[in-house]
Every structure is written in structure tokens, then in C-alpha cells.
Amino acid sequence: MDDEQVAGTAGTPQTRVTVSEIHGVLFTVAGEENPDAEAELLITGLFAHHPPHHRFGGALGRLDAALSGALHGLGRDHLFAGRRGETLLLSAPPASIAARAVLLVGLGELGDWNAEAAAAVAASAMRETLLLGVASVRFAPWLQDGGLTPAATRGTAAAMLAGARRVLETRPRGAPPPALRLWIFAPGLEWRDVTIHELRGLPKA
């Protein structure tokens, strides 16, 4: 598990920390929140049933703004309900988003969030990632920006890593090797150290 310096898109050095590797897929944690950070696919999560005039905060709010309010609009128009594991792929995002597509994953009800939900959400995200054949993913559920309290996010990172790993480990025999090489957890700057600590507590693959 090494710390490595990598270049952020704005030219600012960022520290990316490798926490696990399985079947050739490197799992890392990045502290940088910027939605235009480089990865082929950007994955974020949305909870179900936001109040009508709820506005997303932080990085999720900035992503919503970059998409001209699409995240908020899809929920309001009931085109994306945020049910746990539900997915919606937004293709050809504006040039301000470096990823070639943005995948929304439903996080379910805010009140139902727990380790089991976290694992299921990450598993959905990993399944879709493998299906799309992308090489790099920035997995940025931005749970607190979506409305979760800091206490409720505890244990989430480890459960998410376990959920994503399980999908890789249980691929059918004879399945072609995954195109995926890099899975970046982007929990948000203030939760970076917590997430790294949590993930480093796991046994190495």
C-alpha cells in the first residue's frame, strides 16, 4: 500500500493512495473532489425522496451545476427515483466533465443507509462498470453532499470496497478479463483520511 504523487487535472499534485488490488484492478483513494478529475467514468450516487426544493451541497452540487441541474431535474421528474442499485448513465457530458459518461447509482432511502446498502450500491456500480468496459472509474458517492450525516457514513468505505470486490471475485468462469484497471474512491476531501484508514483496516487481497 503505497502513497504516490499523481497530477490532478488543474495541475496541482494530489496524493493518491493504493488500498487494494484484485484481479489486476487497482483500488485507490483520492482526496480531490473536482468532478472533472480524470477517469473514463464518473460514478456518483443519489438518495431517494429529496424534499422538492432540496439543493445538493459540495462536490455533488458542483457536478449538478456542471450538468445544468440535471441531477436534481431527473429526480424531480421521476426519471431517476434513487432506488437502491438503480442506475442511469448520462452520456456525452459537457466538456467541463472529463469523464466520457456519468453513472448515477441509486442509494435508496437516507434512513435505510447501512453497510449492507453501501455494499449493494458499490456492487451495482462495479457491475455496470464491467459491462461498459471502461479502464478507469472515479467512484464518488458524495454521501454527505447528498444529505447523509457524518455519523451515518461510518463503515461505509469498507463495505463499498467489499461490495465492489465481491463482483470481481464472483465473475463467471471463462469470462473475459475485465478492461477495468483503476477504481478511484473519491469520498471528498474532508473524509479522505477517514476513508483511507477504514480501507487500510481490511485484509490485503
Added chain:
Amino acid sequence: MPSDTGQSIRIAVVDDHPLLREGVQAVIDGQADMTLVGEAGTGIEAIALYRETRPDILLIDLQMPDLDGVSAIARIREEFPAARIIVLTTYSGDARALQALRAGASGYLLKSSLRRELLDAVRSVHSGGKHLNAEVASEIALHMEDQRLTPRERDVIELVAQGNSNKQIAARLSLSEDTIKGHMKAIFAKLGALDRTHAVMLAARRGIIEI
């Protein structure tokens, strides 16, 4: 890209332009996990094709002879509620997209999309997800606070687009000219239009009417 299961995604394509169908076929032919099982050129043919082939994914245009794409989607979904349908269209307007998605489409792609987007959409929707072009999603968001035109207001703006005066529209709809003026005022306010031409242009761009 071969699938994990080794099973092929069976696809049918409906568009009144043979060149478009050939283009889609060329894209699909290069994919180990996809097979084209049929094609059609009209909305009515789309329904028959679906009954006959039961594809995993139906790719369908919106503007077609004899039955438009939204009506065809609604009828297919009524008969086959689990049908997975992706719209492939030139229209990026919010109104048209919302109609198609509410009729039961799971994906909405523009014909200007890259080959990769089409393949992503097919794989995502086949696995049970939804797919939207980001520009279309933004258009939907941009107008989500807008008041929608009523069916009568849509009739009126369609007749305006055909070059009719208020008097002629009143006669066509068996209403008074004052009532038509009232509808026009409401249409201007809802669309944010400055005059009749602007209203027609905005309604067409958003896919509220076809011209």
C-alpha cells in the same frame, strides 16, 4: 466486447431511413455480444416486429410514417411491459424526450451520438438501467419549473405553426377569437416567447410541436 454470460443481446431497429438502419447494423455487427434480429421502417411495423422477434432491445426513431415513435412505444409497452426500448432521434428537446420516457422508453440517444454511446446505451438498458444523453437531461432540468402547455394550447400553437391567424384558429377549433387570444397569451407566458414566430420556434425546438 464479449459478455460475461456469453449470451448475445438481441436488437431490433426501427427507422424510416434505410441508411440509418444500415449504420446501426454496421455498429452492432462488430460486437461479439450483440445481434441484430430485425428491422422496420414505420411505427406500425415496429409493433409487428416486436411481436415477432421479442428483441432484448428495441432501438426506435420518433418521427415515422403511419404511427409516431412515442405512440409505438406506448403500445409496445402496454402489450409487453418488460420491453426495453431506446429512442434514437434527432430531437434534443425536453418535451419530446419526456413524452418518450413517460411512454416507457428506458434510453434516449441523439443520432449525432458516437458509436461508443450507442453501445453503452444498449448494454446499460439491457442490464436494467436507464440511459440519457446529458444534453437532453439538462434540457429537461432547465424546463422542469416551467408550466406545461395544456393539450388545447398545443393544438393552438400547432395551428399557428401552420400559418393560421387567430380568427382561422377560432374557426377550426369552434372557439371564439377572444378565447384563442387568451390561449396565445398563456402560450407566450409559458414558453417565454416574445411573439408568434418566437413561440413557434421555441415550441419546435423543445419538441412540443413538429414542423
